[in-house]
Amino acid sequence: MTFEALGLHTSILNALTEAGYTAPTPVQQQAVPAAIEGKDLLVSSQTGSGKTAAFMLPSLHRLASAPYTGGAGKTAAQEAQSARARGERPRFRPAQPKMLVLTPTRELALQVTxxxxxxxSHLRHIKSVAILGGMPYPKQMQLLSRNPEILVATPGRLIDHMDxxxxxxxxxxxxxxxxxxxxLDxxxxxxxxxxxxxxxxxxxxMLFSATLDGVVGNMARRITKDPLVIQINTATTKHENIAQRVHFVDDLSHKNRLLDHLLRDETMDQxxxxxxTxxxxxxxxxxxxxxxxSxxxxxxxMHQGARNRTLDGLRxxxxxxxxxxDVAARGIDVPNITHVFNYDLPKFPEDYVHRIGRTGRAGRNGxxxxxxxxxxxxxxxxxxxxxxxPIPVEVIEGFEPKRAAPSRSASRPGWKPGDGRNAKPGQRSFSNPRSEGGHYRSEGNPFAGERKEGGFRERSEGGYRNRNEGGFRAEGGFRSERSDGGFRGNRNEGGFRSERPAEGGFRNRADGGGFRSEGGFRAERPAEGGFRKEGGFRERGESNFRNRERDAGGFKGQRTDAPRRPWGDR
Structure with missing residues (x-):
């Protein structure tokens, strides 16, 4: 199909030919004719598929086909000159655009403009301006004073001018x-x-989005009337022209060294x-x-001027x-970008699709x-x-990670990510019937080996042994005898030993103090303090706290003799 077959205005066709456009993309083939008819559109298309032309070309066709009335009234400059001639202060006339394009970022707004x-280029009477943050306010007022037919803006700055x-x-x-x-994000x-x-x-x-469900779908239903839904190359479609791979790294130093090496690829242009962050x-x-x-x-x-200089240097x-x-890179359309590196993975998978869409644009490889x-x-x-x-994992010689890369797929052939996500529980790969031993069948079992009797092995073969065998099993875990390390003593009964050696732990005191020989607290407590023989607190005779003589340690004097501070100075 050609652009002529879409029924566009002759001036637009001439401009497309000069710009090097040869054939419409799939999203343009469906969106342009429907938009020319005046239908509302809900379009789901991946980045780099020609969305800008899909909504701008039919809109320009509509504006170009309308009668031109630009010369009927005075321009803003002419009205200002007339007001000064009358000795009046010029008044700002609000801009009345015919078309409004809302974009999430400044870069995308500039790309659309x-x-x-x-x-x-052949429709001189149609003016388009971009109003966005970071631009000097007098410059924005100058652009709005031109009363442009097409206004491209970010929501925040547009609200300021509306107010x-x-x-x-x-x-x-x-x-x-x-x-x-x-x-919305x-x-x-x-x-x-x-x-x-x-x-x-x-x-x-006309609403363009990577997805049309959830919050986007709810908003779309509120602001559109009987829309035509077009879904081409959605976010779940493969980027067949983009070679994707994963490199696992151990730490930040490893990541930086690997990035430096990958950026020296001779096939990389930009x-x-x-x-x-x-x-x-x-x-x-x-x-x-x-x-x-470089x-x-x-x-x-960054200030808008610095961002513009950076993008200009990139182009x-x-x-x-x-x-x-992520946000700053939205709208970057540079054909010479051959590589995209995710130094940090995005939180949302949809952002990954937008990221890698910066390369492989317009059918190129990336x-x-x-x-x-x-x-x-x-x-x-x-x-x-x-x-x-599936995204393959690659390892470069000399930059191998210390840890082996985790398994990337199941063992059965033909598996691909997402298999079984929409299946019934009995149809999923992990719901295969078990064999008589209680283990998964060998075909489709992601784990190797089978148990002899089925289920868990008896304790005599491993696992946890009985206490008379001592602690954990002999072939793993802790040793039963602690002669050269760990805890001393045998573990005949299991748990902690009952006898306390005199040279370690808590000593057996002759006066009945300390701890009992079996462990825990001692049975007898001194009469003057401590806990009762049966446990708990001892009974008090005359008062809750006894008045004891304060020696060199603690506080001096008895409690009744403690000095009182006057409260008047507080």
Whole structure:
């Protein structure tokens, strides 16, 4: 199929030809015709599948086909000049966009704006601007004063301008939520609902997300009208053009040495290293620069100017290794990124899919490497269950982990992650019938060996022995005789010995003090204190506490003679 077959405006087709677009992607083939008809869309598609063009091309077609009325009224600059001529203070006229695109991050907003500029190269009267955090406020006001037809924004900054009356959505025709799942994960659900409530109900709504269930599905049902659901290359689809692998590491030093080695791969052009925290992004980027790599960090704490310079250096090829966090890397579309490294695994498997989607874009091949601690093996299994694709474990000579890598799959052939997750209990691999010995059948048994009689062995063969045999079994556990180490004495009855040697433990005191010979407390207590013979506290005659003479130790004097402090000074 060609773009001409989609029925797009001639000016848009010319711009696509100049940009090098040859054929629409699968998501574009289904989304563009439906959007041109004015239908609401719910689209689930993996990153790098051409989502931006899928919602922008039909929207531009609608705006380009509408009658142009831009010259009927005065521009904001002309109105300001007229107001000054009358001696009045110019008033800011709120922007009235025709199309609004909400994105979770600044980088994605800038990417959408950049692509829109390419698509509108032959539609000069259609203006698009990006309003996002980190941009100087006067610059934002200047962009809004142009009254753009297309407004791309992040939810937080857009709410600020709405509260100040700088934007009017009464003329809005198209609303797009790009990567809606990520916006909800970032806590923008209340902002999104407020923005949607300010738009006309007659609008066309298009929602793009990696998943359409859960909270995303509930919100989609509230803001759309009889939508067309399109699911192509969802998050669970294999990245067949991306070679994925796992390297297990012992500690941080091992991880850093292995990363340095992998970044020296001759087949690597540019790479993205994902970290869990912003501080780690700065630290790793500095360390890589010292090691001789052209590296730069990208995270949310950076000013917008610094982020733009970093991305520009990445696109120009001056930055070879970008160290970024999940949120900051959203929207990065650089075709020369050949490798993605997960320095830290993400908490959610869906984020892994977005991460590795930075490489292998537009059908190119890519490599995704995860540096995994042994304690993170469960995270790898969750990713495999989501993608239903096993990730092989590789070991590089000279960088072998001290601990062997855990088993990555079951022993039966043809197994793949997620098998049996939706099966009935009796159909799962671990519910196979047992043999007469109580053990799993040999075929499909992930554990080796069978017991002779079945079940647990008798105690005489191992396990725990009777007490007359002493402690734990002879072939393992503790020794029964403690002559050269451990606890002294034989353990004839089991447990602790009954006799206390004079040279160790608690001594048998002649005066009846100390502990009894059998253990525990002594039977007789001195009459003047301590515990009663039967146990508990002794009986007191005249008072609860006896008045004893205080010697050199403790406090001096008797209790009745203790000085009293005056309370007046407190």
């Amino acid at each position: 950049t692509n829109t500029t390419k698509y509108t 100040q009356g700088k934007i009017d959505f009464s003329q809005l025709e198209i609303l797009v939520l790009d990567e809606a799942d990520r916006m 970032m806590g923008f659900i209340e902002d999104i609902e407020k923005i949607v409530a300010a738009t006309p109900e007659s609008r066309q709504t 790479a993205v290293v994902f970290t869990a 912003k501080r780690d992004a700065d630290t790793i980027a500095d360390r890589l620069n010292i090691a001789g790599f 590296a730069a960090a990208l995270h949310g704490d 120009r090829g001056n930055v070879k290794v970008l160290v970024a966090t 490599v995704a490497v995860s540096l995994v601690n042994h304690a993170e093996n469960m995270l790898v299994r969750r990713i495999e269950r989501l993608t239903r694709q």
